[in-house]
Amino acid sequence: MNIVVCVKQVPDTATERKLRSDDKTLDRDAVDGVINELDEYAVEEALRLKEAHGGEVTVLTMGPAKAADTIRKALAMGADKAVHLVDDALAGSDALSTSYALAQALGRVGFDVVVLGSESTDARTGVLAAMLAERLGVPQLSQARKVEVNGSAVTIERVTDYGYDRVEASLPAVVSVVEKINEPRYPSFKGIMAAKKKPVETLGAADLEADAGQLGLAGAWSEVVDFAVAPPRAAGTVVKDEGDGGAKAAEFLASKKFI
Amino acid sequence: MSEILVLVEHVDGDVKKVTLELLTLARSLGEPSAVWAGPGYSDAAKAKLTEYGADKIYVAGSADLADYVVAPKAELLASLVGSASPAAVLVAATAEGKEIAGRLAIKTDSGVITDAVGLVEGFVADQSIFGGGVNVHSRVTKGTPIVAVRPNSTAPVASAGAGAEETVDVELSDLAKTAHVVERVKQEKGARPELTEAAIVVSGGRGVGSGDNFALIEKLADSLGAAVGASRAATDAGWYPHQFQVGQTGKTVSPQLYVAVGISGAIQHRAGMQTSKTIVVVNKDAEAPLFEIADFGVVGDLFQVVPQLTEEIAKRK
Ligand SMILES: Cc1cc2nc3c(=O)[nH]c(=O)nc-3n(C[C@H](O)[C@H](O)[C@H](O)COP(=O)(O)OP(=O)(O)OC[C@H]3O[C@@H](n4cnc5c(N)ncnc54)[C@H](O)[C@@H]3O)c2cc1C
Ligand SMILES: Nc1ncnc2c1ncn2[C@@H]1O[C@H](COP(=O)(O)O)[C@@H](O)[C@H]1O
Numbered sequence: 001m002n003i004v005v006c007v008k009q010v011p012d013t014a015t016e017r018k019l020r021s022d023d024k025t026l027d028r029d030a031v032d033g034v035i036n037e038l039d040e041y042a043v044e045e046a047l048r049l050k051e052a053h054g055g056e057v058t059v060l061t062m063g064p065a066k067a068a069d070t071i072r073k074a075l076a077m078g079a080d081k082a083v084h085l086v087d088d089a090l091a092g093s094d095a096l097s098t099s100y101a102l103a104q105a106l107g108r109v110g111f112d113v114v115v116l117g118s119e120s121t122d123a124r125t126g127v128l129a130a131m132l133a134e135r136l137g138v139p140q141l142s143q144a145r146k147v148e149v150n151g152s153a154v155t156i157e158r159v160t161d162y163g164y165d166r167v168e169a170s171l172p173a174v175v176s177v178v179e180k181i182n183e184p185r186y187p188s189f190k191g192i193m194a195a196k197k198k199p200v201e202t203l204g205a206a207d208l209e210a211d212a213g214q215l216g217l218a219g220a221w222s223e224v225v226d227f228a229v230a231p232p233r234a235a236g237t238v239v240k241d242e243g244d245g246g247a248k249a250a251e252f253l254a255s256k257k258f259i
Numbered sequence: 260m261s262e263i264l265v266l267v268e269h270v271d272g273d274v275k276k277v278t279l280e281l282l283t284l285a286r287s288l289g290e291p292s293a294v295w296a297g298p299g300y301s302d303a304a305k306a307k308l309t310e311y312g313a314d315k316i317y318v319a320g321s322a323d324l325a326d327y328v329v330a331p332k333a334e335l336l337a338s339l340v341g342s343a344s345p346a347a348v349l350v351a352a353t354a355e356g357k358e359i360a361g362r363l364a365i366k367t368d369s370g371v372i373t374d375a376v377g378l379v380e381g382f383v384a385d386q387s388i389f390g391g392g393v394n395v396h397s398r399v400t401k402g403t404p405i406v407a408v409r410p411n412s413t414a415p416v417a418s419a420g421a422g423a424e425e426t427v428d429v430e431l432s433d434l435a436k437t438a439h440v441v442e443r444v445k446q447e448k449g450a451r452p453e454l455t456e457a458a459i460v461v462s463g464g465r466g467v468g469s470g471d472n473f474a475l476i477e478k479l480a481d482s483l484g485a486a487v488g489a490s491r492a493a494t495d496a497g498w499y500p501h502q503f504q505v506g507q508t509g510k511t512v513s514p515q516l517y518v519a520v521g522i523s524g525a526i527q528h529r530a531g532m533q534t535s536k537t538i539v540v541v542n543k544d545a546e547a548p549l550f551e552i553a554d555f556g557v558v559g560d561l562f563q564v565v566p567q568l569t570e571e572i573a574k575r576k
Contacts, residue, residue, distance in 0.1 A: 019395070037527075096364055096365065096371070099365070121530075128361075130358035131361045140330060161455075166442040167328055180495075180501055220400070221370030222401075224395055226396050227393055230387065236553045236556060237554075238555075239558070241558060241559025241563060246570070247571050249564065250572055259483070
């Protein structure tokens with residue numbers, strides 16, 4: 001099975017993230033990049049699919065040169081090879097441009113199943129899987145907490161407001177996963193060493209046979225008009241429970257008219 | 260004034276509160292047209308949508324719209340965008356709403372804004388990003404603005420619209436029918452308000468200690484008419500079902516009041532509740548990071564504090 005896993009490098013959520021004043025995009029240089037947490041679950045699921053059904057796992061990332069670290073992490077976990085879309089012309093892409101570039105790359109790489117995280121911690125749009133399914137004309141199996149492949153049939157449990165839906169489709173398909181699906185493995189020392197020798201193909205915008213007018217900041221379908229750092233929340237009152245903590249909390253709720 | 264499509268969220272034939280919020284918002288920007296997708300439409304639904312300002316109601320009742328994942332709803336909206344040329348399309352910023360918006364954006368070659376918390380003239384959206392750290396104004400620059408609006412961003416206000424009904428028969432493509440829902444498994448928990456829609460949410464974390472102890476959280480929630488939420492530590496432990504998880508990889512909630520009990524306040528939890536209007540925290544560790552964003556905090560043992568709080572609320576009623 002030809003499995004492609006889409007992985008994004010994001011700023012560490014523990015650091016302070018900023019938008020740049022000039023082009024109003026995320027300042028990726030100023031912060032440490034880490035693998036999007038949910039994408040570790042996507043990589044794990046891709047590896048499990050390979051272990052169960054054979055084939056190969058390819059990591060696909062669009063991002064600046066330093067996103068190579070994130071690719072290495074996925075390779076160290078056990079993926080076989082990687083494709084890195086890197087080009088200044090891709091910087092500032094919105095979800096539509098990103099899905100366009102990734103879809104073009106997927107067309108070139110080929111796939112039976114594409115695995116994504118259900119959301120990135122920086123953009124948090126949660127739309128990429130749906131957009132890729134739309135662009136590639138394949139089934140959308142998103143928000144999966146369980147994935148089963150049987151020949152060319154694939155079944156997932158899709159998380160919903162009321163529980164989950166069992167959804168059936170046939171391959172090729174796009175799958176996105178939630179963090180309940182598995183426990184991502186830690187790269188072993190051997191895995192880390194092996195990752196250094198695994199092939200990483202670098203592609204630029206020109207390699208994508210894409211309409212340049214739909215890529216990067218200039219091609220985006222939306223724009224940030226302006227932004228401001230949110231004023232910090234005013235410090236609240238904290239009391240120590242002296243046997244009356246519950247009563248004091250009730251008083252507070254009453255003062256705010258909640259009761 | 261121009262037409263604005265509002266995709267109706269409904270469950271068991273009932274219109275969800277977020278739809279009334281979206282109709283209210285749409286009324287301030289144009290003439291709202293509600294779009295009903297799937298079975299379950301009724302006179303009661305019509306009355307509700309009309310009461311909150313729907314001038315038109317497009318009804319597409321085919322079961323296929325609900326029995327295949329997302330794609331059919333995007334096709335329905337795309338065909339209405341083609342025939343009605345609306346000024347904008349609004350959907351609820353739920354996981355599925357955002358996915359519909361994403362596919363619709365591609366179909367109509369339009370831009371999309373996800374997780375708007377407000378929308379003004381010119382369809383400029385307010386967004387709160389980086390866990391509430393930065394406020395952004397953004398807008399769509401190509402095509403028909405498609406905006407996914409967070410539940411609880413607007414107070415729903417009734418103001419009747421014309422409510423003219425129009426039946427829509429969409430011819431769904433084969434491509435829209437490739438991911439088939441074969442079973443719906445409901446894991447409901449009582450008759451509480453839905454998590455993302457609730458005005459008050461009471462959440463429990465690892466400090467609650469067990470699934471049985473969640474009865475304490477439920478009692479407090481019920482005394483306030485609140486929804487129950489949980490941290491990931493609590494859902495991972497199996498103490499409460501996954502769909503009640505609040506945070507980065509759970510639900511994003513923005514209620515009037517959020518009460519966090521035995522939750523430390525990891526960044527991933529905060530990402531899902533930071534825009535709550537008022538935050539109350541109960542934790543025995545005075546250093547718990549959630550106290551930093553609390554309007555009111557009690558440092559104490561939840562097994563003492565929560566029953567007393569529940570009792571006090573009952574007394575004051
Ligand atoms: C990819 C990824 C996604 C994640 N997504 C989410 C998410 O969506 N939502 C989420 O919540 N987390 C998420 N997390 C997990 C997050 O990092 C934290 O681990 C989690 O939020 C911790 O839950 P907690 O606060 O209940 O537990 P803990 O951090 O263990 O905190 C328990 C708290 O309870 C207090 N306590 C204990 N006993 C008592 C008592 N008797 N009385 C009063 N207080 C008591 C303790 O002092 C402590 O502060 C995610 C993590 C990752 C890696
Ligand atoms: N630049 C990117 N390169 C590769 N994969 C991406 C990229 N951006 C998003 N993704 C994938 O899409 C998922 C959802 O991201 P988002 O829609 O941005 O919330 C992520 O978990 C990744 O799997």
